Amino acid sequence: MTPKYIKWALFLVPALVIGGFETIRHTLLENVLPMELGNWVTAIIDAAVIAVVSRTLFQQFARTEKELSKEKESRAILEERERLSRALHDQIAQSIFYSGVQVNAAQTKAVQYDDKELQVQLGDVLLSLREIDENVRQAIFNLKHKTIDGGNLEERIRSYLDKTLSTSRITWEVSFPEQPVVLSPSEQVQLFGILQEAVTNIIKHANATQVHVRFETGTSDKWNFQIYDNGIGFDIQSVGGRRYGLDIISNRARDIDAELMVESSNKGTMVAIRRL
Incomplete structure (x- = not known):
């Protein structure tokens, strides 16, 4: 039931129920139900009807509040993941790239000096830097995609x-x-x-x-x-x-x-x- 129909139900159902009860009370039950007791019965019926009709509205409000809370939590998680991915890209990934440029320059020098052992070692460093860079970029990709x-x-x-x-x-x-x-x-x-x-x-x-x-x-x-x-x-x-x-x-x-x-x-x- 939509909020619009719930509002109309809150307006019409108690009125119809109390109106019907008052009609019966003043016709069929006039000599059976005393006036004071009848007023109390009317109040109790009115409260019960409103409580029953309102229950649906309160349940819907509770569901909506729960959904909003979950959406807010999910948004906070995604914002934090986005912040971490930016930090990884702007700080670590850029540093790895700069280190790779420097090692590549050193390897060029090693070739000029014909130092085979140093060339091999610098090549291993470059390979490690590429693997680290790939892993970092993979982590950035993971952070930017939902897993919730x-x-x-x-x-x-x-x-x-x-x-x-x-x-x-x-x-x-x-x-x-x-x-x-x-x-x-x-x-x-x-x-x-x-x-x-x-x-x-x-x-x-x-x-x-x-x-x-x-x-x-x-x-x-x-x-x-x-x-x-x-x-x-x-x-x-x-x-x-x-x-x-x-x-x-x-x-x-x-x-x-x-x-x-x-x-x-x-x-x-x-x-x-x-x-x-």
Whole structure:
């Protein structure tokens, strides 16, 4: 019931009920119900009718107040995330870029002096700075996209893949069920983090041209989140330094009580996070 109808109900219903009762009282109950007692009964009926009609209005006011409070809290969270993303960009990202310029200049000098060892060391520093810069920019991207209740994981994934792979030769495809996927904020955060880690590894190591992301749902709270590519694959038993990325994915899966499965061959790699 809309506020307009509630207001009209508050005006008309008590009047009709009391009017009807007074008519009955002065016709059928005139010799049965004493005047003083009748006045008290009229007051009680009036109060009861108003209370019943007003209850709907008060419930609607309570719902509206709760929604406004939640919206205010969400806005405060988003404003803080925006502030943090600006700080990351203006302070840390710019400092990393400046450091990279300085190291690059030092590497040029090392080439002039034909210092091979220093060139290698400065190259490693530049690589580390690029990875840090990528991680910072990824953090900025995360902060600028909502992960609270009501957020759309599919839209976030599409936006991330479009932004991340738009300058590469890698094409991508996302498949989600037609029915909206209901996930907790924690599940959304962890699955999106797993996607980021997997895509980063694909870009760096897989030499892939295609990435597919698929989300499948089963009965109750069962689901299967898959990321697979058509790259060169790797030996899972001897991944060396790349084990760190798999450990991150494994820890994220464990945090949401999900199962991790990784399959890889010379035809591509699949990372599956399942809750079965």
